[in-house]
Amino acid sequence: MGRMTDAVKHLLIINVLIFIATQLYQEQMLTWFSLWYPENxxxxxxxxVTHMFMHGGLFHIIFNMYALWAFGTPLEQMWGRNKFLFFYFSAGLGAALLHTGVNYFVFQDGLQALVDQGVDKNQIMEIIAGGQYSTAWNDMIGTDKVDSFLSAYNTPAVGASGAIYGILVAFAFAFSEAELMLIFLPIPIKAKYFVPLLIAGDLIFGFTGTATGIAHFAHIGGAIAGFIMMWYWKKNQFNKNRWN
Incomplete structure (x- = not known):
């Protein structure tokens, strides 16, 4: 793999510094720099952009930074700094877009269900903007729908995971025969199978609504963005000098 490349090193340093700052000033950092629902x-x-540098805990940042180093380094060596950074942030933005889009659908579905039950929309928005909710809503539309509705509005997204999933997809494109191992499945698996397996897990958890505390659709959004870029670049064979 060789030495750590410049962009990977700088991204890692920034993530670690922001993680330390978050431990010191948690409430302020989470409020200012996490990705909140647009109507919050x-x-x-x-x-x-800033949510890509925020992390929810030690294991979260360790996993993401390890993946950034392990999979991002060979990609930056192949592409160069500018193309790598463009890819990284584009995948992160793709993750934010899909995550927010899914939250919008979930939020609007719950909001419309309450409105259909005769609750005033402005009253609902005023209540949740104040960090509260009415227990009567559970009886109207069901606890699960209320929980999903409130979670979409109140739970901010943090982490580089969306960008990392884009990096994983790019690695699977570029080094498809490389053998990798999952912690819970300690046998070598080629990258072209390993990465789709991870994404399949996110699809299952995302569409079943399993409460894991992970933004599965952000992972999927980053993977989709990464796939689109890799497919486009391969098809058009971009000249490396264009990124210098």
Whole structure:
């Protein structure tokens, strides 16, 4: 693999520094830099980028930074810094877009269900903007739908995972025969099978609504963005000098 490349090193350093700052000033950092639902009062436009540098815990950042180093280094060596950074942030934005889009669907579905039960829309928005909700809503539309509705509005997204999934897809394209291992399945698996297996897990958990505390659709969004870019670049055979 060779030495750690410059962009990977700088991304890793920034992520670690922001993680330390988050431990020191957790409430402020999470409020300002996590990705909130657009109608939440905490939402700011810069969060579509800053959430990529936020992490929810030690294992979260360790996993993401290890993957950034292990899979990002050979890609930057192959592409160069500028193309790698373009790919990384584009995958992260793709993750934010799909995650927000799914949250929008979930939120609007719950909101419309309450409106159909005769609850005033403005009253609902005022209540949830104040960090509260009515227990009567559970009887109206069901606890599961209320929980999903409130989670979409109140739970911010953090982490580089969406960008990392784009990196994983690119690695599977570029080094399809490389053998990798899962912690819970300690046998070598070729990258062209390993990465789709991870994505399949996110699809299953995402569509079944299993509560894992992980933004599965952000992972899928990053993977889709990574796939589109790799397919386009392969088809058009971009000149490396274009990224210098």
């Amino acid at each position: 009062p905490n939402f700011e436009w810069w969060q579509v």
